[in-house]
Amino acid sequence: MSLQTWDPLLVSKDADSEIISAAQKKEIKNILKSYVGMYDSFSELIQNAMDAVDKRADIEEAKEYKKRLWLIIDLSENSFSITDNGIGFNKKEFEAFLAPNISFKDEGETRGNKGVGATYIGYGFDYLKFGTKGNGHDFIGELIGGRGWVEDYKGIKTRPVVNIADPDVAEFRGISRGSTFKIKFGGDHTRPKDLSWYSATTPEQWLYLLLIKTPLGSIDVLDGENSCIKFDLTVIKKNGEKETVTDQEAKYIYPHNKIKGSVALKDVLKVQKKLIDQGKDASAIPNKFKKSNGLYEFFNTSEVLSLRDKDETYRELVEEYNIEAYGYFAYSTSVWDQFNDSLAKLRKGYRVHKGGLQLANNRMTQGELIAIPLTSNIGHQNQCHIVVHFKDADPDLGRKGFQPELKEVAEKVAVAIVNRFKKWKSLLKADSGVKPDISKEIELHDWVKDQEKHESEHPLTLSNKNFFAPINEISITSEPQSEQDVIVLFNQLIAGGVIRGIKLLATSQVKQYDGVYKFIVKEPLDNHKFDKEKNPLGVEEMHFSTEHVSPPKILEYKYNLDALIHEFESEYKNEKDIHLAITWEMGGEWKKNYDATSFLDLDNLHQRDFHGLTHVLDSGTTRFYVIALKELILFLNDVDGVQEYQKRKYGDDLF
Structure with a gap:
């Protein structure tokens, strides 16, 4: 006689008593409380399917058998399903496996064997469809309202039973042996409530989530082995559109x-x-x-x-x-x-x-x-x-x-x-703060094209009759994209007389720090004095009545100042050693530990100690200068136009 309906918790004739039923509900609820991760539901179903195909492979030892899984993320239905061509269940196993603490796995040979995962799948959600075939027992059934019954304190809801279900599971029709499971999310107690929480709508996105966060990403490759499990992954979008990736390998995505x-x-x-x-x-x-x-x-x-x-x-x-x-x-x-x-x-x-x-x-x-x-x-x-x-x-x-x-x-x-x-x-690369490109390696032709596009989209213009004689314009035509670009631009600004009084002694690519410099103030001293039109990076009040040469000091080049702050935090570099940072962008990490004063704000001009400095950062215990080239260029092109921005970004907001 074929099985039509049954109660998975009826393990004996006496199990239907109210006392035993209440005890089972309490036991199940305690099991559900232990599953708090956002990937637990996927993990339980996936590990069971992987164990099933491994077990069949061990039993059959047939070279023609290929371990296979089919996964479906249905965003329109808010459901997850998985089908395997594994060992399947016999009739006795199928009737009992949802009950707590019952497992048919071989301890030490499988991914899980405590017997609580299936209970979580059956009673942690309000819809479970599951089936088996090819092991002397074919059946597809539904368990509806499992979570609602567990959470029912008043005893109003009847304990759900398994009923025969529509056998129309496309992936299941195509195999001679295996199992299929499908759960639907939703309600106050499931994690997640909605699959849209992951913000993943394509198979490629879900591959990263499942291969990194669940057993689908098998890590047995650590010892040179391989799970040899292949799978197809289908994502059904909310509008019903379907996308599938096939023949994927079940292995962890190592960086x-x-x-x-x-x-x-x-x-x-x-x-x-x-x-x-x-x-x-x-x-x-x-x-x-x-x-x-x-x-x-x-x-x-x-x-x-x-x-x-x-x-x-x-x-x-x-x-x-x-x-x-x-x-x-x-x-x-x-x-x-x-x-x-x-x-x-x-x-x-x-x-x-x-x-x-x-x-x-x-x-x-x-x-x-x-x-x-x-x-x-x-x-x-x-x-x-x-x-x-x-x-x-x-x-x-x-x-x-x-x-x-x-x-x-x-x-x-x-x-x-x-x-x-x-x-x-x-x-390793030096962390200059520039956005890395880890997804591809650009060929020479593409690289040239990219530079042309960057030049057109991000031109660098600095034209001033007081600088870069005789053509009075800078030779770099586009904004920096790397630390090396920052170094080139800074050196051009020094050579063109835009920044005066900084002399470079050395630049290093192998030492801990990037370079050594001195502040040098030479006659005529008027070359260092501020003039809004002719010398906007000058100092308002000269601190020296004669020529001045500072001791050697340390400077750092960065595309983004955030990279230098990160090196301070990791203790790779000591902030007390550095006197000057040359950067394209200021970033925002400095805000955590430093107060910033902008010398590009004309109200702070009296605080600029040496020609060309744009900012100073002060933590209370350490202090170093910054030349932020992006903001410097904008300032030179329109001194008055940047005042509001400088006050807003670096002001004290005291009033």
Whole structure:
């Protein structure tokens, strides 16, 4: 006789009593409370489907069998469904698997086996459609109102039962064996209430979310293995339009696989060893490894052990749980913004990848990123993305919270990896504050075209009869796009007499700081005095009656001043060492710790100590000058026109 309807919670004839029913409801509610993540629903259904195809592959051992999943994000229906061609359920399993603490998985061989995930799927939502076929039992049923019954305090709602449902599931028709599940979101208790929360409307966007945040992004590639699970992903938009990507591989998106110009640290070490073996300079690293967007490295268990070989407790835990790890060190935190905006194309401000420690076990990422507990250079917390994987830990442990000792050993691993990367920071690009391009490498022709377009859209005009004799105009025709452009423009302004009294002693690309300069005031002193038309960058009150030469001082070049502030925060550079910053844009990070005085505001002209300075930043304990070239150019072209802007941006707002 075929199954038509049943109650998943009736595990015995006595289970229908009010006492047992109330106890079951309380138990289920406690289970639901433990699922608080925005990706838990996806994760539970995905891990079950992946376990099902793995189990079938192990049993059949048939080369022709291909593990396959079909996922559908339906924004119009606010639903998620997944179909697999896995092992399927037999009749007895299918009747019981939604009940709490019942699992048919093999402990230690699957991604989850506690028996509470299916209960969460059945009673955490008000609609579940599920089916199985090809295992001696074919059935598709619906459980409606599960969450409403759990949340019913008054005992008004009847406990829902499974009823036979419409078997018209397109993906299910095309397979001979497997399972299918579909849940609908909505109501006060589901997370999310609406799939639009993710601001993802294309399969490409959802790929990044699911491969990074759920078990679909299997991390078993850490040890060279591969899940060999392929999937199709369909997104149905609110207007009913459907888009699909096919033959995707179920593996975690490691940053280096998407960010161009990433360097494997192990490749660098191999080259260095070869140089040493040949009796050559070990520091002569080939240029192809330099100016990279990031460094990365995989660590097997023995390599994780070697990171802290004198810590006995660390060693015991690493060996017990067969810990392995991955690390990526981005040259700037802006790389994560670009990853999100240019590659994943997700909503602004949502970093699907970012710096921090990602815990994982049994090939699944678990929980949200946690801060790497650095005691120095804390800015590196946000530059480094670390994955620590417990291969032999309890499968469902992570989502509910790792044991304290496991979290602690993972943090030790992460800190050790960051310290390893720090030694090789010279291989990374300098963080100039310019917006990075990590999604492509521009060919020469395209680059030339881009520069022409930039010139037409962002021309740089500075024409003044008092400067740049004999043509009286600057030779740079477009606004800077990089730190190098800033250096060139600044030098032109000095050579053209626009900025006077700064003499450059040296510029360095290898030392910690960019250059050395002196303030030099020479006769005739009138060359340094302010004149609104002829010398608008001059000083109002001369501090020297004779020529003056300052001691050597340190300067820094940045495209955006934010990059320098970030280096102060990470303790890579000391703000007390720097006297002058040359930048194109002021950015906004200075507002956190500094007060700014604008010398381009004519009311503050008396505070300008040397010719050409545009601002001074003061934290109360440190003070350094700034020459912000973008604002300087605007000032020179229209002194009166920028006054309101300078007062508004840098004024004290006291009145």
